[in-house]
Amino acid sequence: MEQELFIGIDIGGTNTRIALIDDSGRILLVRKVPTEIGLGTPQVSRRLAAECRSLMDAAAGFFGRVVAVGLGAAGRIDAARGMVVFSPNLPSMRDYPLAAELEKNLAIPVVLENDANVYGIGESWVGSGKDIENWIGLTLGTGVGGCLILGKRIWQGDGAGFAGEIGHMTIHPEGPACACGSKGCLETFSSGRALKEGVAAAIAAGTLREGPLYESWKNGSLTPETVYRAATEGNALAQALFDRMGRALGIALASLFNVLGIRHAIIGGGVSASWDRFIGPLRESLARHSGMFDPKEVSVVRSALGDDAALLGAGELARRAARESRRQ
Template sequence: MQTGSFQWMKSLNKSTILNLVRLKGPISRAEIAKITKLTPPTVTNIVAELLDSELIVESDLGASTGGRKPIMLNINSSRFYVIGIYARANKIDAAIANICGKIIYQLEGNVPESPTKEQFLESLKAMVAKCVELARTDGQPVLGIGVGMHGLVDPQKGESIYATHLNLRQIPIKQFLETEFNIPVLVENDVRALALAESWFGQGRDLANFICVNVSTGVGAGIILDHKLYHGSSFAAGEVGHIPIDVEGPQCRCGNYGCLEAFASGPGMVLRMQKAILLGEKTSVWQKAKGDLSQITGEMIYEAALEGDRPAMEVLADTGRYLGIGLANLINLFNPSKIILHGGIARAGSLVIDPLKEVVMARALTDSVKQVSIVTSNLGKQAAVVGAFTLVLKKLFTPTPD
């Protein structure tokens, strides 16, 4: 065996044990050896290394099966931090968590309007600097920084290929932040990071195949196939918002006509509400916007619908039906066991979900495919930053060969 292969196997065994402690802890050395099929001396040596590195700790004695009570092992939740950054169009959200995924701090910062590439990177730098300083104050080393970025992302280079909402290309996020802070940086598309968060901490745990769909200013999907994030050959997988659902439909910001995003995103809902008002519909959204069509937001439509406003409820129902067409396409293509919805539609509940499910049931190909579970995320508003720092946790607990 070559030296590199030996080192990789050693690293793999170490991560296997570390991840087992994360999933099964408190757990004894004997249980680890039994589950992993590694020899007891190998387990003892690797556990000693993990204890020395302070990634795990010894806890209370376990139950005896006849001999001495075994010493149990747990992840060290009081040592090391990871940082998650979610870069939105005009804001940056951040979270600092321990290596068990418990959030310790949450922060928020701004991005200048229509920033240059340099201004955007400086905004990221300022937010990361605050996080690093908080970690330093607590005396905690930072193991890594995860960045969830909208648009097309090359996770191998750690580069934003095209940030659609910023209209910026080739942003060297990983290179810039690693140079500034000398901390490992991982970058991923924000919706794929959401899928990772669901896989580790949400409704995707233990599922081999599921899809996360986020509906906000756009519509994107994070796809998990055989427990792995699916990127596609050029990192563009999941652009479900640009599936055409009506070739006679309105023009999308991508330049094509009739894209799902043009109908089902926040801006799409606003446009339909504006048209309804111009056609004479009476709605409380008009009062919420103080009589200014340009001030209507998706949030106003949600609020009005929840208050029983008929035109607003119909806009949400139409949104559900349009999304149902897009999701039926995804279901027929990938056959997931579950679809997890994020964004404003998660708050709209049955007003969107019921018509969505009706369309999916009508368009899914077979009875077995129709059994797909469609749910809203329970990770809350911090889901995006959870996904970002989970990039680091995944690297720590489940490494892959270089």
């Protein structure tokens, strides 16, 4: 019998990954293409449609048929209208009916959701959140994404187009300026951007004048990985930045554990690869700010799916959309 398959798409600021996914949450095929948002959204949309059609053809090789597509993108999303309302990484996608256009083009259901929510859906389906009813999700990348899974469902709030934006919780009101317009948000301490800006600040203050961090900043090759490597090699500034990252995460998670009365958090995203550098300070900070809960009874773990969480979440979103469209 022909199996039903799904396409999951993770649209990033730089690259887009597109995967063919089966009903049990296995990735059968995955492709990576440059997003090239500079070409304009109509061009990006046409390219996505062509990639989807190519995977729909490839599905026959797995004795299957693609029945729906799920998309994850950063920013404020109007899921009901299938639109990116605003995304700092995908500026030209503003108010573009991406999902509706793809749906018309491919003649199967297409759904769009915020990338941190898609991460939560993926981990909840086949990852670290599989057997957990209520949990807090964080993704550490260029920024800090967040989601809340309550009763195995993504918390959508009042439908304002955002919810669970943990990256924009205020940690220190006099802290660094945040991309959202506020100051001292979690993101300004615990993101890849915060690591790089921490190095830049030390250089501006004249406290960092040589060494690999200084050199890579100077030649424009500084990345969160550079800071991680420096920390593992004993660089005090690099480790101080990871200490700050962990402390801020501990404060945010302690507040949320107290507010929500839940006990689990799952951390993913590219910068979570620096786990061994920030988890110690995170746990200490969590214990210091624990308030109502016993720090021994809460669990903070790493994403099981890594980079694939968003792809699988988009696939699960598609699977639900297919089920929904059958019911109608």
